[in-house]
Structure formats: C-alpha cells, structure tokens
Amino acid sequence: SQQGEEDPQALSIQEGENATMNCSYKTSINNLQWYRQNSGRGLVHLILIRSNEREKHSGRLRVTLDTSKKSSSLLITASRAADTASYFCATDALKNTGNQFYFGTGTSLTVIP
C-alpha cells in the first residue's frame, strides 16, 4: 500500500510561475524525499528532508516538512517547460521488518511555455 498522497493530482501553470505540490503521509518517518519522473522514465531524486528539519532549499526547489500535520510541500520557483513531469514524495516506514520507502500517488505538473 502507498503511504503518501500528493495533491493536486494534476497542475498546469505558465512558464515563470511557481508550482506548489503537497504530500500527506500516515505514519512516523525518519526522512521524506521528493522525486521527479519524466514520462516513460525512471525516478530521479530531487531532495531529502529529515524529520528534524522544517525547511530545505536546493536551487529552485524549496521543501517544507510539518511532522505534526504529517505533511510536506514542494515549491518549484520560476518554473520552466523542462520541469514538466510527475513529482512523487517518498517516506520511509519505521517497521520492525526492515526498511521501506513508500511513494505517493504523484502530482502531474505541466508547465506551458
């Protein structure tokens, strides 16, 4: 089963605008990661935020984490057509059976040139 859920499911914006995607999860985590997937390709890691961090930046990406609400957001500033892709959050599950990463259902972002 998937732990995370992203919203919106789909987002369409004009080039230059900012894009915000949200992720909610169900159980306690150590880390939360965001990945990007171009159509028909594998996933590419974007950024990792630890449970004791509240905000992290990487280039045009800004990630926030609110562990009390079990939610995270990914902000892409000054979007480009090349940012068009699906974006997934992934959380690690604290289980005694081992380590897993659970992915959400994804947000499909379209940036219109």
Added chain:
Amino acid sequence: GAGVSQTPSNKVTEKGKYVELRCDPISGHTALYWYRQSLGQGPEFLIYFQGTGAADDSGLPNDRFFAVRPEGSVSTLKIQRTERGDSAVYLCASSLLGMTGELFFGEGSRLTVL
C-alpha cells in the same frame, strides 16, 4: 556501469508464462529495491535487499513473485504463471545508505501480459 541497469526494457508475454526481470545496481550499493508502477500511479514497494538477503519482502503480492540477489549485486525478479494484472512497469533502485539515502532508479522493465 554508471547507473542502475534493467533488462529487458520491454517484455511481452502470454498469460501463464514465466518471466525474469534483471536489475544491475550501481557498483558498491548494498541496498536494492524492487517497485511496481501501474499507469498513473506511484511506485508500489515489492521487496528490499540489504546485501544478499531480502530484508523485507512484505510487498510481494503473492507467492508467484520471487526475487533473488545471490551475490549481493545483480538481482532477478521472477514471476511465475503470469496474469494480465501483472502488467506494469517494474522499477529497480539501489542505494548506498539504505533507508537514510537517496534511491537511484533504473529506467524500468515494462511487462505486458496478454
């Protein structure tokens, strides 16, 4: 190789047949994951290896699915008596640090069961 390699990239088979999907992780990565992704969905966890052993196989849907990693490097996902519902993209990922690190994904193996 430089990245995670998965073969075949596409596999079409008939219902009831046996299928093997191969994953060659990044050299030195001890953690290896298999995921399954259906159209429009996120990756669904199947199994996780730490070295040669399956640390967590709780995501395997039933006993038709099995995966091995005999030497702690290459892994093979095996599906017996394939069903149409097994059609999906099977993704492999490897990681140097396991749960605490980023996953490096291959391009996936697209399985179509007719």
